[in-house]
């Protein structure tokens with residue numbers, strides 16, 4: 005008898021809770037298929053030494069592999085980017101598993117992006133795969149901080165995540181909190197259109213971020229420079 009009174013009241017509470025918060029949908033992608041992603045093709049920021057090409061993005065049972073090609077007709081190299089089709093993402097917990105490239109100048113990244121100057125990022129660079137860069141782009145300014153990793157990010161899968169809230173962003177690696185920033189504001193989700201993305205690209209311009217990513221040169225030893233990704237998740 006009592007259960008019939010309790011159940012409707014739980015339902016009522018749930019509906020009050022839902023209506024008082026914004027309804028963002030969760031994302032769970034193994035990344036072994038790209039149906040829910042836009043695979044970038046034929047563009048890339050001018051300051052980079054590569055253009056995104058869908059031919060550099062590969063599906064596999066283990067997730068997604070992005071390789072760097074040296075046959076680009078637009079830039080010295082071709083690289084890859086995937087953007088999840090879901091729009092208007094908001095506060096919550098974002099995570100992914102990655103294996104970084106250890107080729108100097110190559111950047112392996114997971115990021116929430118609204119436009120070129122509004123991002124929350126995790127970036128691993130081939131210059132030093134024992135650190136990870138946690139970054140916020142806000143009002144045309146970057147605020148990167150490097151974190152020492154207790155492993156080599158190119159040696160195997162590790163989980164990188166950030167929890168974005170109104171007043172802070174907390175980054176974690178393999179479930180351990182590594183950074184909490186409440187000193188940098190973020191653009192509110194209802195003011196812009198945040199989307200979730202990954203990419204792997206090359207830095208070739210020596211004036212630009214050279215100490216951060218290094219100067220990319222295609223390996224001469226037959227290796228194909230690559231970054232790997234799997235298990236992209238967003239929990240509102």
Ligand SMILES: *[C@@H]1O[C@H](CO)[C@@H](O)[C@H](O)[C@H]1NC(C)=O
Nearest residue numbers: 171172173174181184185186
């Ligand atoms: C991060 O900092 C904010 C603001 O100081 C605090 O409320 C929050 O509990 C902190 N989170 C973690 C996981 O340290």
